[in-house]
Structures are given as C-alpha cells and as structure tokens.
Amino acid sequence: MKARILFGLNFLIVIFVILSAISFYQFKEIERARIYDESIESLQLELIRLFSMDNYFFEFEEANEMFYKSGKSSVLDARNKLIHTINEKFNLIGEEQFISANLLRGIHEEFQNYNKQHELLIGLILERGFKDEGIIGDMRKHAHQIETETTIPMKHYLMLRRHEKDFLLRLDDRYVRLFNEKMDELKKEPAHQRYLKLLDSYQQEFNTIAHNTQMIGDFGSSGKKFEFRQSQLTLEKNFQDLNTLSENKTLAMVQNGQYVFLFGVAITLLFVLMLIVFTYKSSKAAFN
Numbered sequence: 001m002k003a004r005i006l007f008g009l010n011f012l013i014v015i016f017v018i019l020s021a022i023s024f025y026q027f028k029e030i031e032r033a034r035i036y037d038e039s040i041e042s043l044q045l046e047l048i049r050l051f052s053m054d055n056y057f058f059e060f061e062e063a064n065e066m067f068y069k070s071g072k073s074s075v076l077d078a079r080n081k082l083i084h085t086i087n088e089k090f091n092l093i094g095e096e097q098f099i100s101a102n103l104l105r106g107i108h109e110e111f112q113n114y115n116k117q118h119e120l121l122i123g124l125i126l127e128r129g130f131k132d133e134g135i136i137g138d139m140r141k142h143a144h145q146i147e148t149e150t151t152i153p154m155k156h157y158l159m160l161r162r163h164e165k166d167f168l169l170r171l172d173d174r175y176v177r178l179f180n181e182k183m184d185e186l187k188k189e190p191a192h193q194r195y196l197k198l199l200d201s202y203q204q205e206f207n208t209i210a211h212n213t214q215m216i217g218d219f220g221s222s223g224k225k226f227e228f229r230q231s232q233l234t235l236e237k238n239f240q241d242l243n244t245l246s247e248n249k250t251l252a253m254v255q256n257g258q259y260v261f262l263f264g265v266a267i268t269l270l271f272v273l274m275l276i277v278f279t280y281k282s283s284k285a286a287f288n
Contacts, residue, residue: 033250043089044239053079068133107238114231121224128212139205150195176210
C-alpha cells in the first residue's frame with residue numbers, strides 16, 4: 001500500500017513538473033503574442049500616417065507651384081523616411097513567424113505595389129506640370145504666343161482655350177475632340193499656314209496633357225489615382241484581417257493557458273490530498 005501511494009505521489013510530481021513547464025511555455029508564448037499584437041498595431045498606425053500624408057499631398061501639394069519648380073516636397077521627404085520605417089517593421093514582424101509567412105508576405109507585396117503606384121503618379125503629375133512648369137507651362141506659353149503673335153481671330157482662339165479648360169475641369173473626352181476639330185479647321189486656313197509650327201506645338205502639347213490627365217484620372221472612378229485608392233483600401237482591409245487573425249490566435253493561446261492552469265490546480269489539489277492521505281496512513285501505521 002505504501003509503495004503504491006509513493007508511486008502515485010511520484011507520478012503526480014512528474015505531472016506537476018510537466019504542467020509547470022507547459023504553463024511556463026504558454027506564458028512565454030502569450031507574452032510573445034502580446035508583443036506581436038503591439039507590433040501589428042504599431043505598423044497599422046504608421047500605415048494610417050502614410051495614408052494621411054498621401055491624401056494631404058494630393059489635396060494640397062499637387063497645386064503647389066514650388067513643388068513643380070523644384071521637383072521636391074517636404075511631404076515626400078517625410079514620406080520616404082516613413083516608408084523606410086514601415087519596411088523595417090515589416091521585416092521585424094516577418095522574423096517572428098507568429099502568423100503565416102505567406103499572408104504577411106502578400107501584404108508586404110501589396111504595400112510595395114502601393115508605393116510603385118505612388119511613384120508613377122508623382123512622375124505623371126510632374127510631367128504634366130502646373131501653371132508655368134512642365135507640359136502645361138509649355139502649352140500656356142504657346143497659347144499666349146498664338147494670342148499675341150498671330151492674326152487668328154480672337155473668337156477662335158478663345159474657343160480653343162475654352163475647350164482646353166473644360167477638359168481639364170471635367171476630364172471629358174468630348175472637349176478633346178472639339179479642341180482638335182477646331183484646331184484642324186484653323187490649320188487648313190491659308191492665312192494661318194505661316195503659324196502651323198506654333199499651332200502644331202499647342203495642339204500636340206494639349207493632346208499630351210489630355211492623355212497624361214486621363215492616365216492620372218481621379219480617385220473616384222478612373223485612372224492611376226483610382227487604382228492607387230483601391231490599393232489603399234486593399235491594404236486597410238488586409239491589415240484589419242491580419243489584426244483579427246492575430247487577436248484570435250492570441251485569445252486561443254490565452255484560453256489554452258487557462259485550461260492548463262486549471263488542470264495544474266486540479267493536479268496540485270490531488271497531490272495535496274494524496275499527501276494528506278499518505279501522511280495519515282503513515283502516522284496510523286507508525287502508531288500501530
């Protein structure tokens with residue numbers, strides 16, 4: 001009897017040690033999960049900062065003449081630093097391997113695609129120009145030359161400028177067609193033959209701007225800006241999914257830790273109970 005009780009006690013001790021080791025491991029994993037969750041939240045906050053920065057640029061800096069003169073922007077400089085920080089955090093989180101590496105890699109690739117779209121947009125916007133800069137600047141210069149240096153009737157000149165401005169305001173191809181029809185009419189006039197080079201320059205620059213502007217598009221329906229916004233929305237959704245997955249995994253680990261803890265408590269109580277029984281029986285045997 002005594003040997004059986006001792007065997008039972010030793011067995012419970014082994015189980016208790018194993019459960020203690022499992023509990024310690026679970027605690028370390030839960031702490032790791034907590035740190036991972038904080039890293040995901042930190043990365044998501046940086047991404048929100050980036051989106052705010054990009055929205056600010058397209059709302060205000062796109063109409064800042066100094067940006068087109070220098071090709072530089074304090075907003076873009078700050079953005080480049082933030083991109084570096086975000087990439088570093090992506091790499092650190094990837095090393096943890098807490099969540100599927102393929103899922104995180106897919107989000108990082110979407111982020112890289114988002115930045116490529118941003119670079120393409122900036123290039124198109126700079127190429128198009130603003131006021132006296134870029135292709136718009138060249139077009140305006142030639143338009144003013146037509147006004148001051150040719151004998152083209154003012155009503156025809158003003159009609160060209162109207163179609164030009166209507167297109168830039170409404171992004172409607174109809175105004176490109178109307179502009180070209182009117183310009184082709186003017187170039188056929190014998191009296192305007194000596195201005196063909198100037199008229200051709202104005203027309204080519206307008207059509208280049210029209211093509212460029214259509215490529216840029218707008219955030220609501222078309223072009224690179226629309227694709228850029230869709231990529232932004234995709235990243236937001238991916239991060240929400242990643243957050244949910246990470247939180248669910250952390251919750252499952254906490255619940256498993258609780259089960260191990262409760263089982264450990266039960267084993268401990270059983271160990272204490274058997275120890276009491278063993279002590280009682282040992283004392284009774286010694287007394288007898």
